[in-house]
Amino acid sequence: MSNEVKVDEIDREILRQLQRNGRMSNVELARRVGLTPPPCLRRVKRLEDAGVITGYRARVDEELAGRGLEVIVSIEVSVSDLETLSGLESAIGAYDEVVEFRRVFGTPDYFLRVLVADYAAYERFQTDKIIGIPGVARVISQPTMKKIKVVD
Incomplete structure (x- = not known):
């Protein structure tokens, strides 16, 4: 059955x-x-x-909560060994600023949705947390201008 x-x-x-x-x-x-x-x-x-409903949560106004800047980040990697990729995924997945993290087919290799207070906070996040991770070859950042449709 x-x-x-x-x-x-x-x-x-x-x-x-x-x-x-x-x-x-x-x-x-x-x-x-x-x-x-x-x-x-x-x-x-x-x-x-049945697992169709997986939970209930509060929707948060990120700007009022001090995380008003959303940045879509694409990451390309320079390696393909599973140990390095696993380490990269563990490191990035542990950051509170990262609210969505996907490995995708093709290029780039990963997409992140990052929430921070402002541009200075994003610069610190990228410089201090992302760039030094082994395997990261290229980081492209796209700050969100306007949310048109969001489905929670």
Whole structure:
């Protein structure tokens, strides 16, 4: 028997509503998706148990929290041995400034989304933390001008 959960249109609407406001009551969620509270709660529990819903969190205004500068960073590496790449990934992944970190196919090798207070903080981050990591060959930084669409 498969562990896959079948997600129907009602489940997708539950997910959309919870992505907008994970703190809404089950009664309000049920009203918005057109169910009564007991079956709505069962569906949410099934989605949680199946791993479709992986958790709940607060959305933070990063500017008010002192991390208003977002920089998209691409990194090219000069090595291909797994030990060096593993060390690079461990080092970068441990930095609090890095809120998203992806290895991608092609060039560049990695994309990071970095949040810092300002340009001086980003310069310190790049100079003190990224450039000296073994295997880093090139770092390209692109500060975000405007967020057009963000899906949490």
